[in-house]
Amino acid sequence: MMQSQASGASNAFVLEAWSVSRLDQVERALQHWVAADASPQSAGHAAPAALVEAMRYAVLDGGKRLRPLLVLAAHEAVQVEPGVGCEAALRAACAVELIHAYSLVHDDMPCMDNDVLRRGKPTVHVRFGEATALLAGDALQALAFELLTPQDDSVAGLTQARLCGLLARAAGSAGMAGGQAIDLASVGHALSESQLREMHQLKTGALLQGSVVMGAQCGDPDAQALTALLDYGSAVGLAFQVVDDILDVTADSSTLGKTAGKDADNNKPTYVSLMGLERSKAYAQALLIQSQQALQRSGLANTQALAALADMVVNRAH
Amino acid sequence: MMQSQASGASNAFVLEAWSVSRLDQVERALQHWVAADASPQSAGHAAPAALVEAMRYAVLDGGKRLRPLLVLAAHEAVQVEPGVGCEAALRAACAVELIHAYSLVHDDMPCMDNDVLRRGKPTVHVRFGEATALLAGDALQALAFELLTPQDDSVAGLTQARLCGLLARAAGSAGMAGGQAIDLASVGHALSESQLREMHQLKTGALLQGSVVMGAQCGDPDAQALTALLDYGSAVGLAFQVVDDILDVTADSSTLGKTAGKDADNNKPTYVSLMGLERSKAYAQALLIQSQQALQRSGLANTQALAALADMVVNRAH
Numbered sequence: 001m002m003q004s005q006a007s008g009a010s011n012a013f014v015l016e017a018w019s020v021s022r023l024d025q026v027e028r029a030l031q032h033w034v035a036a037d038a039s040p041q042s043a044g045h046a047a048p049a050a051l052v053e054a055m056r057y058a059v060l061d062g063g064k065r066l067r068p069l070l071v072l073a074a075h076e077a078v079q080v081e082p083g084v085g086c087e088a089a090l091r092a093a094c095a096v097e098l099i100h101a102y103s104l105v106h107d108d109m110p111c112m113d114n115d116v117l118r119r120g121k122p123t124v125h126v127r128f129g130e131a132t133a134l135l136a137g138d139a140l141q142a143l144a145f146e147l148l149t150p151q152d153d154s155v156a157g158l159t160q161a162r163l164c165g166l167l168a169r170a171a172g173s174a175g176m177a178g179g180q181a182i183d184l185a186s187v188g189h190a191l192s193e194s195q196l197r198e199m200h201q202l203k204t205g206a207l208l209q210g211s212v213v214m215g216a217q218c219g220d221p222d223a224q225a226l227t228a229l230l231d232y233g234s235a236v237g238l239a240f241q242v243v244d245d246i247l248d249v250t251a252d253s254s255t256l257g258k259t260a261g262k263d264a265d266n267n268k269p270t271y272v273s274l275m276g277l278e279r280s281k282a283y284a285q286a287l288l289i290q291s292q293q294a295l296q297r298s299g300l301a302n303t304q305a306l307a308a309l310a311d312m313v314v315n316r317a318h
Numbered sequence: 319m320m321q322s323q324a325s326g327a328s329n330a331f332v333l334e335a336w337s338v339s340r341l342d343q344v345e346r347a348l349q350h351w352v353a354a355d356a357s358p359q360s361a362g363h364a365a366p367a368a369l370v371e372a373m374r375y376a377v378l379d380g381g382k383r384l385r386p387l388l389v390l391a392a393h394e395a396v397q398v399e400p401g402v403g404c405e406a407a408l409r410a411a412c413a414v415e416l417i418h419a420y421s422l423v424h425d426d427m428p429c430m431d432n433d434v435l436r437r438g439k440p441t442v443h444v445r446f447g448e449a450t451a452l453l454a455g456d457a458l459q460a461l462a463f464e465l466l467t468p469q470d471d472s473v474a475g476l477t478q479a480r481l482c483g484l485l486a487r488a489a490g491s492a493g494m495a496g497g498q499a500i501d502l503a504s505v506g507h508a509l510s511e512s513q514l515r516e517m518h519q520l521k522t523g524a525l526l527q528g529s530v531v532m533g534a535q536c537g538d539p540d541a542q543a544l545t546a547l548l549d550y551g552s553a554v555g556l557a558f559q560v561v562d563d564i565l566d567v568t569a570d571s572s573t574l575g576k577t578a579g580k581d582a583d584n585n586k587p588t589y590v591s592l593m594g595l596e597r598s599k600a601y602a603q604a605l606l607i608q609s610q611q612a613l614q615r616s617g618l619a620n621t622q623a624l625a626a627l628a629d630m631v632v633n634r635a636h
Contacts, residue, residue, distance in 0.1 A: 036491075045520055047491035051499035055491065106456060109429075111448035130429035134452070135499050138424060141459050142490030149483030160479035165467030172460030173354075173365035173373065181369035181453050202363055 015308035019069060026068045027060075029094050033147055034059050034140075047139070054128040054136035055143070059101045062119035066313065067100050067211040068093035070236070073305035074215030074229060077298070085218035088155040092163050092214040095144040099171050099207060102140035105133050107180065141171070162217050170210030179203025183268070191269040197238065204244075205237030212236070212306075221300075228298035232291050236310050239287035243314055245270035246280050251318060288314040333626035337387060344386045345378075347412050351465055352377050352458075365457070372446040372454035373461070377419045380437035384631065385418050385529040386411035388554070391623035392533030392547060395616070403536035406473040410481050410532040413462040417489050417525060420458035423451050425498065459489070480535050488528030497521025501586070509587040515556065522562075523555030530554070530624075539618075546616035550609050554628050557605035561632055563588035564598050569636055606632040 036052045075089035108115040108123040109130060116126050125133035148155075148163045155163075169175055179202030186199060212233035216226060249272050271280045291310040295303040354370045393407035426433040426441040427448060434444050443451035466473075466481045473481075487493055497520030504517060530551035534544060567590050589598045609628040613621040 045492050045496070045516070045524070047496045048499045048503070050503060051491055051496055102456075106452055109452065111427075111452060131502050132499065134424055134427065134429060135495050135502070138420075138455070138459065138489075139491040139495035139499075141456065142486050142493075142495060145463055145482050145486035146490055149479055149486060151483060157476035157479040160482065161467055161475040164463050164478065164482040165469060168460050168463035168467060171456075172464055173369055173457040174363050175460075177453050177457035177460060178363070178365045178369055181366045181450065181457075184449050184453070185366070185368055198363070206363070 014304050015312060018073075018305050018308070022069060022072050023065055025090060026065055026072075026093050026097070029090055030059055030097065033094055034098070034143065050128075050132065051135060051139060054124055054132045055140055057121075057127060058105045058124050058136055058140065059098060062121070063097070063101070064316075065097060066240070066309070067096040067207060069309055070208060070211040070233070070306075071096055071215035071218075073309055074212045075218045076215075077229070077300045077303045077306055078216045078219035078221040078225060079302070080219065085159070087150075088159050088163065088218040089215055091147045091150065091155065092167075092211075092218060095147045095163070095167055096170075096207060096211045096214065098140045098144040098147070099167065099176070102137040102144075103171075103176055103180070103207075105137040105140070109133060112180075112184070144171075159218065163214055166210050166214050166217065170206045175202055175206035175210070176204070179206065187268055189269070191274070193274055196269055196271065196274055200238060200241040201234070204241050205234065208237035208240055209233030225298045225300050228294045228300075231294035232298070232306060232310070235287045235291035235294060236313055239284050239291065239310070240313050242271045242280055242284045242287065243316065245272045246277065246284065247316075247318065248272070249277065284314050332622050333630060336391075336623050336626070340387060340390045341383055343408060344383055344390075344411050344415070347408055348377055348415065351412055352416070352461065368446075368450065369453060369457060372442055372450050373458055375439075375445060376423050376442050376454055376458065377416060380439070381415070381419070382634075383415060384558070384627070385414040385525060387627055388526060388529040388551070388624075389414055389533035389536075391627055392530045393536045394533075395547070395618045395621045395624055396534045396537035396539040396543060397620070398537065403477070405468075406477050406481065406536040407533055409465045409468065409473065410485075410529075410536060413465045413481070413485055414488075414525060414529045414532065416458045416462040416465070417485065417494070420455040420462075421489075421494055421498070421525075423455040423458070427451060430498075430502070462489075477536065481532055484528050484532050484535065488524045493520055493524035493528070494522070497524065505586055507587070509592070511592055514587055514589065514592055518556060518559040519552070522559050523552065526555035526558055527551030543616045543618050546612045546618075549612035550616070550624060550628070553605045553609035553612060554631055557602050557609070557628070558631050560589045560598055560602045560605065561634065563590045564595065564602065565634075565636065566590070567595065602632050 034052070034056050036047045036049060071093040072089055075085060075092075079085060104118060105124045107113055108118055109125050116123055121127075123133075124136060128136070144167060145164055148167065149160050171177060173181075179199055182199040183203055186195075191199070209230065210233075212229050213226070216229050221229065248270065271283065275283065288310055292307055295307055352370070352374050354365045354367060389411040390407055393403060397403060422436060423442045425431050426436055427443050434441055439445075441451075442454060446454070462485060463482055466485065467478050489495065491499075497517055500517040501521055504513075509517070527548065528551075530547050531544070534547050539547065566588065589601065593601065606628055610625055613625055
């Protein structure tokens with residue numbers, strides 16, 4: 001703990017200043033793009049207001065925005081010329097957040113986790129009804145791919161295609177949705193550590209790692225950098241879940257902004273239930289060190305934001 | 319009716335022979351692509367078997383496959399050289415069917431239409447449970463975009479990007495999901511004919527028209543052809559829904575493969591409730607004529623399949 005707190009302190013100023021400016025961009029972009037008239041079809045149809053209201057409720061004014069920050073940090077790490085790929089990276093940053101937001105909306109529904117509180121607010125189905133929550137989640141997933149495919153020339157066609165492919169694979173049956181299905185099937189069952197890791201690599205790891213790789217693909221990384229960033233994303237993705245499991249038992253609901261102790265109550269397998277609290281904390285710190293070593297292997301100079309984000313993931317209080 | 323039945327008869331042989339060969343391609347492609355190991359991630363994760371089983375159940379062995387046939391027919395209409403764009407068109411054909419299939423899975427769920435019968439089989443949530451149905455729908459949407467972005471060179475990057483953009487807009491809040499939200503809000507309310515048309519243009523029209531345009535974009539259509547195909551797709555999309563409403567009151571459940579009379583029972587506004595049965599039938603025939611006129615305006619030679627599909631949509635018995 002001492003070591004990583006020290007490393008956290010040395011990065012603290014950098015990360016805070018950097019995050020504030022990047023989050024400002026992301027929030028304004030989401031405000032603009034999650035709107036009834038943001039992407040009119042050729043036929044000129046607008047999205048219905050009630051659906052858009054639920055989509056905005058699910059996305060705006062909430063969340064740590066970790067995935068968008070990973071996209072932007074990874075893009076900046078590989079960026080050679082200022083400005084190149086920035087529009088693509090901002091769109092990718094918003095797209096991964098839309099996928100994350102849709103997954104929370106669906107995950108909170110009565111047939112899944114049946115959660116009523118999220119980010120300190122009533123969940124989408126509590127506020128808007130189940131049917132609208134279902135459709136809002138569906139529409140958010142589609143909107144993510146809309147954002148990646150602007151109809152002007154602001155993002156190169158090949159980049160659009162790559163980003164769509166990465167996002168689809170991170171979100172789908174061999175990624176996030178697949179991990180949720182394993183999670184669902186695992187309630188009340190004993191899992192080995194490797195099974196638990198596999199579940200989380202899909203459920204949360206795939207989109208976190210995907211965020212890093214999508215950010216990198218907005219630039220033109222060499223093979224060494226890309227491999228190292230994949231390793232970084234894998235370590236951070238796993239660490240995120242280990243820390244989530246730790247916080248589920250150590251933090252209270254008001255700090256978390258969601259119902260604490262939920263996983264333990266639901267008899268869901270977690271790192272804490274499997275390896276105990278202290279070993280889980282040590283594992284999170286080991287993953288932090290792995291992520292920093294991956295950045296050193298990348299050969300990239302500008303990795304401070306990625307390093308600081310990994311530190312934040314492991315040493316966060318909520 | 320006499321006129322269109324005659325036109326149906328003159329197209330019957332062409333459409334049947336053509337459909338059999340195209341459906342064979344589509345079914346084999348779906349069998350291959352909706353599978354646990356069809357698109358392994360770089361990290362080598364496979365989709366969990368239970369989720370894939372539900373996805374396959376939702377997609378395989380059922381449905382008229384109208385949207386895939388529209389994709390392939392539109393591609394053939396604009397195709398200049400044999401073979402060019404065929405891989406893209408087959409992927410697009412499967413992708414639109416996956417979006418359609420996911421929408422049915424979610425639409426059938428208890429919080430939406432609460433339907434227990436679909437294509438003569440128990441609906442996905444009845445067979446696999448609500449949570450798995452929700453996730454299977456989510457994963458099918460992601461898989462549609464995976465299919466459009468193969469990681470080899472089989473589809474040009476710019477084509478991948480265009481197809482993803484068209485599909486996202488057809489499926490999203492200003493397309494299919496938006497139309498479903500309007501549908502949801504309209505139960506028990508009186509709608510004008512223009513409001514009903516707007517709802518259906520989003521709910522079913524956007525993806526049907528999107529199928530036509532995606533097929534065309536696998537080739538290289540000129541502006542005149544593309545505009546005419548948009549008009550064709552619009553007329554066919556609207557006709558499809560008018561005929562659906564007619565069949566909901568004139569056909570029985572075993573012919574439809576789903577619960578007949580459902581919309582009327584649910585007090586949903588339909589063309590039949592708004593304009594009566596006979597006027598609805600006349601409207602469907604008028605839309606068929608509009609679609610054929612659009613094909614004549616396209617300047618394309620090879621539009622027989624598109625013409626026959628429009629006829630089939632209007633004159634089908636289920």
